[in-house]
Amino acid sequence: MKTRGLIDIAELTTAEIDAMMEVAQDIVDNPAKYSEKCKGKKLATLFYEASTRTRLSFEAAMLDLGGSVIGFSDAQSSSVSKGESVADTARTIECFADIAAMRHPKEGAPLVAQMHVNIPIINAGDGGHNHPTQTLTDLFTIRREIGHLDNLVIGCCGDLKFGRTVHSLVTAMSRYPGVRFVFISPEELRIPEHVRSEVLDANNIPYVETTSLDDVMGELDILYMTRVQRERFFNEADYLRLRDSYILTPEKLKAAKEDMRVLHPLPRVNEISVAVDDDPRAAYFRQVKNGKFIRMALILKLLAENA
Amino acid sequence: MIIGNIRDGIVIDHIPAGRGMDLYSYLKLGKLDCEVALIKNAESGKRGKKDIIKIGAPIDLDFTILGFVDPQITVNIIENGKRAKKFHPALPETIMHLIKCKNPRCITSCEQELPHVFRLTDREHGVYRCMYCETKAEK
Numbered sequence: 001m002k003t004r005g006l007i008d009i010a011e012l013t014t015a016e017i018d019a020m021m022e023v024a025q026d027i028v029d030n031p032a033k034y035s036e037k038c039k040g041k042k043l044a045t046l047f048y049e050a051s052t053r054t055r056l057s058f059e060a061a062m063l064d065l066g067g068s069v070i071g072f073s074d075a076q077s078s079s080v081s082k083g084e085s086v087a088d089t090a091r092t093i094e095c096f097a098d099i100a101a102m103r104h105p106k107e108g109a110p111l112v113a114q115m116h117v118n119i120p121i122i123n124a125g126d127g128g129h130n131h132p133t134q135t136l137t138d139l140f141t142i143r144r145e146i147g148h149l150d151n152l153v154i155g156c157c158g159d160l161k162f163g164r165t166v167h168s169l170v171t172a173m174s175r176y177p178g179v180r181f182v183f184i185s186p187e188e189l190r191i192p193e194h195v196r197s198e199v200l201d202a203n204n205i206p207y208v209e210t211t212s213l214d215d216v217m218g219e220l221d222i223l224y225m226t227r228v229q230r231e232r233f234f235n236e237a238d239y240l241r242l243r244d245s246y247i248l249t250p251e252k253l254k255a256a257k258e259d260m261r262v263l264h265p266l267p268r269v270n271e272i273s274v275a276v277d278d279d280p281r282a283a284y285f286r287q288v289k290n291g292k293f294i295r296m297a298l299i300l301k302l303l304a305e306n307a
Numbered sequence: 308m309i310i311g312n313i314r315d316g317i318v319i320d321h322i323p324a325g326r327g328m329d330l331y332s333y334l335k336l337g338k339l340d341c342e343v344a345l346i347k348n349a350e351s352g353k354r355g356k357k358d359i360i361k362i363g364a365p366i367d368l369d370f371t372i373l374g375f376v377d378p379q380i381t382v383n384i385i386e387n388g389k390r391a392k393k394f395h396p397a398l399p400e401t402i403m404h405l406i407k408c409k410n411p412r413c414i415t416s417c418e419q420e421l422p423h424v425f426r427l428t429d430r431e432h433g434v435y436r437c438m439y440c441e442t443k444a445e446k
């Protein structure tokens with residue numbers, strides 16, 4: 001049997017995602033039950049580029065399951081800086097670890113690793129391509145905060161053109177019935193045509209695009225904020241103008257529903273004012289915590305499947 | 308322009324104008340010893356202009372790439388001066404080694420020995436995407 005890791009969220013059926021969220025919720029409710037589930041197992045974290053938040057989340061997940069962790073956190077300090085191929089590094093790690101999480105600046109690197117080894121590889125972000133555990137984190141957070149994943153109005157705000165987390169979220173949420181999207185972005189950073197045609201239109205998912213957050217705030221059940229990045233702009237004036245039109249403040253939040261929730265993949269720069277943090281609708285730090293729980297559920301699932 | 312009739316061989320017809328040269332290299336026709344003719348910008352009633360390739364020997368060719376370039380291309384197998392078979396190439400599920408991924412952020416851009424593999428992701432529109440980074444293949 002071919003070893004199955006998680007490279008792309010599309011590899012998971014809706015039933016599998018739902019089952020994993022059940023396990024994650026059970027971990028939240030009964031952590032002691034899981035504290036030795038991975039005793040004697042090792043997770044390798046292969047981080048070819050720094051991403052402290054994601055790496056710590058994976059490591060904490062494995063430690064909370066009673067397992068241990070090995071790996072590297074930037075390619076400079078390891079043999080990969082001497083030009084070792086991803087396949088060779090993966091084959092070496094396979095001798096030591098039972099499962100691995102890989103972060104790599106090049107798109108498709110975790111798939112290459114999975115093709116060469118018999119331990120499950122989890123894609124922990126490959127360039128601007130996939131980051132399935134971020135999407136699982138987002139789904140689990142929506143489920144915990146709202147109670148369900150269907151029949152929601154989801155606002156995505158900020159850089160929708162380059163923001164892969166938004167593309168994955170849209171793709172994953174389009175599996176659930178009654179979901180509608182509101183895309184809030186500057187004209188320059190609209191959601192790409194291929195997401196509109198291949199995901200939204202192909203599945204008959206209703207959506208609207210707007211440049212004004214204020215106009216739509218009151219309709220939203222979820223507001224997914226992303227960063228507008230300076231390097232996306234040709235000139236500073238455009239950047240400053242656009243950046244400041246998408247800062248979430250307590251003033252803007254006044255128009256939102258009482259039970260609306262604000263998510264953000266983090267790190268943030270200034271797109272959510274810190275004054276929003278104490279609002280019960282701000283879910284982004286709880287989202288970080290949920291990331292660990294869903295990664296625990298994923299590690300359990302993949303180790304069980306490939307046992 | 309008239310090219311001598313083929314007795315036993317292959318005529319690849321209705322190639323989109325301008326793509327004949329690409330197919331010539333994809334199919335590695337330059338390596339053949341038999342007669343090969345590439346006709347550019349031939350008049351074609353329904354499509355304006357087209358390219359045609361004529362191969363003067365009954366050789367085995369992998370037509371996989373033709374379906375990727377354009378499923379409207381026709382392949383005619385000629386036997387004893389007569390057309391024995393005519394077909395449109397099928398859309399292959401995967402294309403190996405024939406085209407390269409042009410995404411500079413793709414893992415294939417820095418690991419040269421990796422095979423370039425494209426998969427058919429949208430049959431209706433004939434869209435192929437890189438197996439690693441999902442970048443659309445350019446035709």
Ligand SMILES: [Zn+2]
Nearest residue numbers: 408413437440
């Ligand atoms: Zn590629």
